[in-house]
Amino acid sequence: MSTENTENMNTEVLDESIARRLKLDSQGLVAAVVQQYDSKEALMVGYMNEEALRRTLSTGRVTFWSRSRQEYWRKGDTSGHVQYVKGVHIDCDGDALLISVDQVGAACHTGARSCFDAGGELPSVEGFRTQQEEVAQ
């Protein structure tokens, strides 16, 4: 039996108590922020539908839904740059996920460790706390 047949026979669905908490967009997706679990470096943002989240929660490997290719994308299957799941958080209103991972090699398709390293910094004006806010902290 091929892997594809096995996948087609998959009858599991995302736990109803989790599915209820997701606020999916018009394409049935939520944003998933991926962060290296120990250094807390922000690595990339991907998107998940219910099934991608189910696979991520149940297999130890991060799976996204590729919006450009319209298919499931298990990170590292072609590049070797696997993301091992260390923890998954949902945000307060259910439209974003935070995936803590152990990233093997580069998270970015460019070869950079992080997609934000690859894109780089934009020039910005720095903001500073008021004296009152400094004291309150």
Next chain:
Amino acid sequence: MSTENTENMNTEVLDESIARRLKLDSQGLVAAVVQQYDSKEALMVGYMNEEALRRTLSTGRVTFWSRSRQEYWRKGDTSGHVQYVKGVHIDCDGDALLISVDQVGAACHTGARSCFDAGGELPSVEGFRTQQEEVAQ
């Protein structure tokens, strides 16, 4: 002259070289991941259009576009929970931003420091590197 009038008279636009790099979704938005600059804690995900990004880059304060209220939302104006900009990165394909901030108080409207603390952890299976991947690291 009121603040509102001043805003309406604003004729500035986002720098063309930056605007060109943004890959906006069908609603003209990009996801913006907000991270505490020193602890690297992931605080929340918001959305920005070109003008929200322009304001974020040029004022030292984070401004989002609120998808639910369909209006600009300068973080902290009503709550006092201001986000001071420390740095802004764009990702490799221009559809996500990473905003490093100094967060005053709670990032989440629930009063939690992070929206991911508020939502909480989902049960997940942990993944581990293979021996080969351990060695390669």
